[in-house]
Amino acid sequence: MAENNQNAAAGKAPAKPKPAAPGAAKPAAPGAAKPAAGAAKPAAPGAAKPAASAGGGVYKPPVDRPDSNPYKDSKQSALASWFQERFYVMIPVIDYLKKKEVPQHRLSFWYYFGGLTLFFFIIQVVTGLLLLQYYKPTGAEAFTSFVFIQKEVPFGWLIRQVHAWSANLMIGMAFIHMFSTFFMKSYRKPRELMWVSGFVLLVLSLGFGFTGYLLPWNELAFFATQVGTEVPKVMPGGALLVDILRGGKDVSPETLTRMFSLHVVLLPGLLLLMLSAHLMLVQVLGTSSPIGYKEAGLIKGYEKFFPTFLAKDAIGWLIGFGLLVYLAVMFPWEIGVQADPLGSAPVGIKPEWYFWAQFQLLKDFTFEGGELLAIVLFTVGAILWILVPFLDRQASREQRSPIFTILGLLVIAFLVINTYRVYAEYSQL
Numbered sequence: 134m135a136e137n138n139q140n141a142a143a144g145k146a147p148a149k150p151k152p153a154a155p156g157a158a159k160p161a162a163p164g165a166a167k168p169a170a171g172a173a174k175p176a177a178p179g180a181a182k183p184a185a186s187a188g189g190g191v192y193k194p195p196v197d198r199p200d201s202n203p204y205k206d207s208k209q210s211a212l213a214s215w216f217q218e219r220f221y222v223m224i225p226v227i228d229y230l231k232k233k234e235v236p237q238h239r240l241s242f243w244y245y246f247g248g249l250t251l252f253f254f255i256i257q258v259v260t261g262l263l264l265l266q267y268y269k270p271t272g273a274e275a276f277t278s279f280v281f282i283q284k285e286v287p288f289g290w291l292i293r294q295v296h297a298w299s300a301n302l303m304i305g306m307a308f309i310h311m312f313s314t315f316f317m318k319s320y321r322k323p324r325e326l327m328w329v330s331g332f333v334l335l336v337l338s339l340g341f342g343f344t345g346y347l348l349p350w351n352e353l354a355f356f357a358t359q360v361g362t363e364v365p366k367v368m369p370g371g372a373l374l375v376d377i378l379r380g381g382k383d384v385s386p387e388t389l390t391r392m393f394s395l396h397v398v399l400l401p402g403l404l405l406l407m408l409s410a411h412l413m414l415v416q417v418l419g420t421s422s423p424i425g426y427k428e429a430g431l432i433k434g435y436e437k438f439f440p441t442f443l444a445k446d447a448i449g450w451l452i453g454f455g456l457l458v459y460l461a462v463m464f465p466w467e468i469g470v471q472a473d474p475l476g477s478a479p480v481g482i483k484p485e486w487y488f489w490a491q492f493q494l495l496k497d498f499t500f501e502g503g504e505l506l507a508i509v510l511f512t513v514g515a516i517l518w519i520l521v522p523f524l525d526r527q528a529s530r531e532q533r534s535p536i537f538t539i540l541g542l543l544v545i546a547f548l549v550i551n552t553y554r555v556y557a558e559y560s561q562l
């Protein structure tokens with residue numbers, strides 16, 4: 134794989150001048166007095182210095198680092214030099230990152246969606262932390278604290294709307310990113326683990342959506358969580374899972390505490406771990422190009438990831454940010470009315486749009502054992518989907534695999550049609 138070789142080469146040696154060997158003797162300053170003939174020779178470079186001179190001089194511990202900043206003569210800011218002198222062990226790593234190149238071809242546009250997903254995730258972390266300053270995760274206070282954030286806290290409404298919209302955009306971008314890497318067969322050898330870690334990231338993102346939905350503690354979220362957490366009941370051992378998810382037999386303030394802790398502690402921790410692995414693999418293995426593009430001369434060239442591709446990524450982020458603020462201001466999400474566990478469910482209870490395809494399948498399979506069958510189908514489908522890099526042997530041999538392309542189109546068709554069916558049905562209610 135050409136792009137691997139490039140990166141492997143990148144790791145070999147920094148192109149910049151090498152730092153002086155640790156402990157190398159400094160050249161004498163011009164004009165310094167030469168040692169008198171017969172005087173003791175200076176210790177060999179690297180030899181331990183005497184602890185302190187007999188005259189009571191100050192003890193200087195041996196310092197195991199280059200004597201001078203190898204970049205001191207290069208054109209860079211004093212701040213960069215300051216950091217480089219202190220974090221010099223990072224210099225080969227930074228040089229390595231600078232070597233990463235992104236292939237340019239007619240499908241390069243799709244490379245921006247991974248970065249966009251990352252951007253919306255960062256927005257989630259920042260706005261989530263701000264919301265945490267006022268949100269109170271108890272059955273008695275959750276809804277009122279939401280109203281307080283929306284109505285009283287300066288710019289609280291904006292932060293809440295941006296958090297809600299960015300969650301949807303992040304999941305939307307993750308889906309686009311997943312399908313674009315699927316159709317470009319970017320999962321093929323040696324990028325299998327990029328695909329696997331990416332899929333886990335998507336599942337965790339969906340988990341964020343599910344657990345976050347209940348936090349406003351409004352009527353719609355309450356009953357949607359009631360329906361959503363009911364689903365595993367039909368599986369063997371599912372009742373126990375439902376009890377664990379809900380913290381009891383029904384959705385209650387206990388459930389809110391569980392969803393809250395999952396949303397702000399467990400899921401962020403897991404997502405950060407998985408994201409680190411995903412992004413590290415992206416750096417180490419480099420960006421792939423579609424099968425056969427190199428041989429057919431369809432690669433127009435390579436651009437440096439740092440700074441060229443990153444600068445273009447930043448333009449995408451800026452556009453994403455503009456869209457996000459526009460949606461947050463023009464199409465605010467409602468707060469609804471406070472959840473009443475004793476009240477009856479309003480009409481039109483449905484989950485978030487990214488669960489609609491599964492939701493529709495459950496609604497379609499109304500026959501005896503249908504729900505269980507729908508769950509089994511989805512689970513098997515998800516397992517096969519995560520195993521795609523290992524099943525698509527042709528792509529691993531750098532050969533086109535049209536069967537997988539057709540399968541991907543069928544999966545998209547299923548998701549889009551079912552999602553649309555829920556939309557069409559519920560928009561009339």
Ligand code: HEM
Nearest residue numbers: 244247248250251311314319327328331332334335420421
């Ligand atoms: C939170 C979710 C995710 C984030 C933040 C994320 C981030 C990224 C970034 C920044 C890149 C490098 C730029 C690019 O090629 O787009 C990348 C590459 C990649 N991602 Fe993701 N990703 C996520 C989810 C996924 C999912 C759901 C999949 C598939 C199941 C996936 C599979 C891949 C693959 C195969 C590559 C390598 C692309 C190539 O080499 O051409 N990622 N990801």
